[in-house]
Amino acid sequence: xxxxxxxxxxxxxxNIRASEEKLLKLRREEIELKIPEVIKIENEIARLCLKLxxxxxxxxxxxxxxxxxxxxxxxxxxxxxxxxxxxxxxPIDYLELHYRCSQCKDTGFISNNKCIxxxxxxxxxxxxxxxxxxxxKKNNFENFNIELYSxxxxxxxxxxxxxxxxxxxxxxxxxxxxxxxxxxxxxxxxNPGTGKTFLSNxxxxxxxxxxxxxxxxxxxxxxxxxxxxxFNNDDVLEDLLLNCDLLIIDxxxxxxxxxxxxxxxxxxxxxxxxxxxxxxxxxxxxxxxxLKIYSERISSRLLGEFTLCNFFxxxxxxxxxxxxxxx
Ligand SMILES: [Zn+2]
Numbered sequence: 001x002x003x004x005x006x007x008x009x010x011x012x013x014x015n016i017r018a019s020e021e022k023l024l025k026l027r028r029e030e031i032e033l034k035i036p037e038v039i040k041i042e043n044e045i046a047r048l049c050l051k052l053x054x055x056x057x058x059x060x061x062x063x064x065x066x067x068x069x070x071x072x073x074x075x076x077x078x079x080x081x082x083x084x085x086x087x088x089x090x091p092i093d094y095l096e097l098h099y100r101c102s103q104c105k106d107t108g109f110i111s112n113n114k115c116i117x118x119x120x121x122x123x124x125x126x127x128x129x130x131x132x133x134x135x136x137k138k139n140n141f142e143n144f145n146i147e148l149y150s151x152x153x154x155x156x157x158x159x160x161x162x163x164x165x166x167x168x169x170x171x172x173x174x175x176x177x178x179x180x181x182x183x184x185x186x187x188x189x190x191n192p193g194t195g196k197t198f199l200s201n202x203x204x205x206x207x208x209x210x211x212x213x214x215x216x217x218x219x220x221x222x223x224x225x226x227x228x229x230x231f232n233n234d235d236v237l238e239d240l241l242l243n244c245d246l247l248i249i250d251x252x253x254x255x256x257x258x259x260x261x262x263x264x265x266x267x268x269x270x271x272x273x274x275x276x277x278x279x280x281x282x283x284x285x286x287x288x289x290x291l292k293i294y295s296e297r298i299s300s301r302l303l304g305e306f307t308l309c310n311f312f313x314x315x316x317x318x319x320x321x322x323x324x325x326x327x
Pocket of ligand 1: 117
């Protein structure tokens, strides 16, 4: 697991337990004011329980009888306490510590295994860190409308934009379904407004919901991050960009292109490819342009290791139809 996540989750559980303890304290204070007898009973139960545990170790005569008497007293007091709470319209467990997950008692673990709630917390944390939390409420497969693409062939394209986007959507689903078993990477190419960012967001949401760590960066913010890593030795950020399950780089070619950016980008691509950590890159440029903009080394990586998806269609028509969605 990525450095930092384990400790972040442990912190989340610590905070849950601390806040539940605080709530219990407030409930006790309330009961102390309204039904002080209940608190007296609680204190008496605590005293008897302590007595019980001390006497279990003793080997005196009549030990068993004495212990049974103590246990009976404790039981009677507990019943009395419950009766008092209920007759005053309080729930029977009002003075118990409440757990948000009764399975692991808000520790995240059941013996040494991770509880189901641990994974849910990880997904929430991944969402927070993906940079996509808000946009994915709109940009997801549920809102993916294939009807926005024309079914008429235009220009030199061999198939209609609609058929083309169907093929790309199906490639994207394959990518998702085989995510843990294949080494596939995706390269989305095409003019602005043809749905590359939208579809990459759809892929991100599916994978995040399946518990994968997806990190989204525009090429510009990625280069900014890479600079930060280089000049500030930010190991945590480097680990995240290098080891997240899917790194999405949006709008490749829109960043300021320098020798530094080209070298750092190549290093990142190369290191992720060596580790078989997957990427989804989108760009408004075609292959020829990419070759001109970037070094041979970068272009050959993109050509050799990525499944190419060429987006085409009428930008304006799509934009008119989905004013509120980000393409
Ligand atoms: Zn749990």
